[in-house]
């Protein structure tokens with residue numbers, strides 16, 4: 001008997017079986033019940049969370065021989081054909097390999113004809129963001145005047161790549177990642193049906209590793225079965241993935257918090273000798289400090305952390321043994337460390353230095369604490385007394401690993417630079433990299449950025465703004481951005497009224513003045529003096 005992978009074997013066949021997407025399934029079912037079907041749907045969201053699955057169920061419900069209903073019958077000829085991928089009326093097209101105008105033209109030819117047997121012709125286009133611009137344009141024509149018997153379902157993991165002309169003609173559904181808890185119970189059910197005995201802890205690990213994707217969770221279970229057979233324990237997964245033992249990891253954390261440098265290094269050596277992946281260890285360290293920090297700040301274990309009860313209790317204990325300040329610093333250190341370890345040619349050494357600094361760090365009084373005291377007591381001379389611990393000399397202010405140990409006017413924030421700062425450094429870089437492009441970009445006003453895009457403001461009808469929207473330049477800029485930011489980034493051109501451009505400039509001016517004023521403050525000068533520190537960066541409240 002051939003083995004069918006779990007993800008296919010357990011693909012939901014009804015809306016009711018789909019997990020975690022109730023906001024989608026309910027809306028679709030209502031539409032089906034009222035027979036108010038939209039002619040184009042866009043399903044977006046991460047990999048393996050049900051987009052294709054729901055598209056197929058919808059196609060069945062639309063073409064079921066028992067009539068359009070809230071659920072397909074899954075028995076009739078039409079339903080069976082769709083399940084088996086043999087239906088003439090339901091076409092699944094892989095956008096990744098049918099990207100040309102010609103491919104879309106073919107669809108446009110076909111849609112003219114009535115469905116062969118069912119009520120609707122359903123076109124499911126997966127990875128639709130891969131279509132070329134001209135293919136999108138061709139598609140647009142069909143979307144503008146769709147024949148009444150044609151329904152499109154577009155699916156994509158990268159919705160930002162879909163032109164707004166297409167977006168605005170679709171009803172959009174954002175699929176959600178599936179909560180770890182739900183992944184666990186789903187895996188548990190599958191294991192039961194497959195006669196697999198798997199421990200609770202192992203299930204949690206798989207769910208955690210799958211990061212919200214049910215398909216990934218099922219594939220990992222497939223692997224675990226292939227590896228361990230019918231009885232799967234935590235130990236098996238550890239061997240399989242090179243996972244770190246959590247108890248061991250928490251011991252390492254505890255040594256750091258205890259300022260036990262020798263113990264910390266000894267434990268690291270143990271990890272290293274047992275063949276643990278160093279990058280993974282660094283990430284786990286970061287994740288755990290972040291969790292401790294969250295627990296400390298919120299005073300409880302946030303439910304959305306999806307931690308197993310045992311782990312939560314252990315982290316709570318760890319968090320209770322240090323101050324929020326210290327956790328903040330440790331978090332900043334490990335954040336920087338993850339990056340440096342990943343980039344280093346000698347990751348082990350970088351890791352050791354990181355650990356030594358971290359297990360030393362807890363003795364340092366933070367800049368924030370000092371500033372707070374300066375404000376409270378007014379006089380720097382009273383500093384040493386109420387602190388209870390000595391302010392250490394300059395060498396203890398977190399050196400490079402910490403990045404900008406930054407003083408700020410209102411609050412002290414460390415670690416990652418504000419977003420505003422990234423833009424100037426990009427433009428400086430671009431000036432060298434591509435001076436021509438720079439000369440155009442320079443005309444715009446930076447008005448904000450997020451994970452995926454940078455927004456540049458131009459006055460309405462500015463030729464420069466328009467030039468940046470031309471395909472060739474857009475591409476050049478995209479490549480440059482990606483090269484600099486090391487991730488896909490795009491520029492969004494925002495045409496704004498002249499006065500708004502002026503407003504942005506004024507706001508930036510004002511921030512500059514606040515920064516300068518902060519630097520002139522005696523208390524700041526005094527603090528910098530005591531620490532022997534230099535103010536590298538000032539952040540204004542409201543800066544991200």
Ligand SMILES: Nc1ncnc2c1ncn2[C@@H]1O[C@H](COP(=O)(O)OP(=O)(O)OP(=O)(O)O)[C@@H](O)[C@H]1O
Pocket residue numbers: 006007008010011012017018019020021046047048049050051052053054126155156157214215216218
């Ligand atoms: N929400 C869900 N409920 C139940 N099972 C799911 C769900 N999401 C995914 N699965 C499982 O994962 C498999 C793959 O799901 P599906 O093909 O629908 O993912 P997708 O979102 O289309 O992913 P991709 O973006 O990679 O195409 C299904 O066969 C099913 O076993």
Ligand SMILES: [Mg+2]
Pocket residue numbers: 051052053126155
């Ligand atoms: Mg899919």
Ligand SMILES: [Zn+2]
Pocket residue numbers: 063064065066072073074075076077078079080
């Ligand atoms: Zn049917």
